Amino acid sequence: MFRGVTQLNLDNKGRLAVPAKYRDSLITACAGHLVITVDSPKCLLIYPKSAWEPIEQKLSNLSSFHPQIRSLQRLLIGNANDVEMDSAGRILVSLPLRQFAELTKNVVLVGQGAKFELWDEEKWNQQIQDSLTLRNDDMSSELYGFSL
Amino acid sequence: MFRGVTQLNLDNKGRLAVPAKYRDSLITACAGHLVITVDSPKCLLIYPKSAWEPIEQKLSNLSSFHPQIRSLQRLLIGNANDVEMDSAGRILVSLPLRQFAELTKNVVLVGQGAKFELWDEEKWNQQIQDSLTLRNDDMSSELYGFSL
DNA sequence: ATTAAAGTGGGTAAAAGTGGGTAAAAGTGG
């Protein structure tokens, strides 16, 4: 279970150092093999490869004659990049993915259970502000009764 | 059941000393393992890990295709930091969390039953003033019939 | 086929962050 936000910097090649606290469990879970794909809105998802493959399988098995499903398949599978943590714990985020998520040098890695999200830091902060506003305004019926 | 307000100071690394009166029950309840996450408005929630995990589970089980739910999942799970009380009873509040809650050196820890809230001292005082005003003005129907 | 440009693997010194400790100051109970 990955959780927590970490502020990180991309180096000049678009690599980030996976925070040390996650490395051991990523080595254990997937020998450092990860998959990066895109998500809405403008962020990236980073999965242990072993966690990604069932999702990809499930997506592939959906009917590809349905235009929306085809779009989703193109989006998620088409953009999925395999990466491997190097000996310094770094992974490379490719240029197309960085462009998709509009990443600058300062990014945030966000633990989300079985996967991570990767955001440009400014966009993350903006999105958090939006979430707080949302929380105070219009609440989904599924959330009524939910308390912290 | 945690209750009471304690004024505390963050050290130069953003650590606070958990008040001694809570330490034993935190050792008993969760072996000193806590989870810190964010809450609206600008404050932090501190849970015994054992109290947090059902909440995270419940939140994870909500549908992640609903944009509002996704936002909340990002907010709460994404920001949830695992911390452990050290031998001096300190816990580290990470920089992103301190930034979120706009914490300065002076903070207040507020017992809230099964969890704590952590506030910047000035913001706490401001919020208390606002609450007193609210109490005299517009009351939620849920509070009618509620007496101290 | 050759050359230049771009991309990437790997390494690491310096900077930043953090774990752990504790003397001094402050708070509390008797």
Place this chain on the structure above:
DNA sequence: CCACTTTTACCCACTTTTACCCACTTTAAT
């Protein structure tokens, strides 16, 4: 007021991350 406990505010030492560099491979241009 004294004795003890707790908290504060720092310090040492170690780990982690940043920001670069060298060298090689791949791609693009000629």
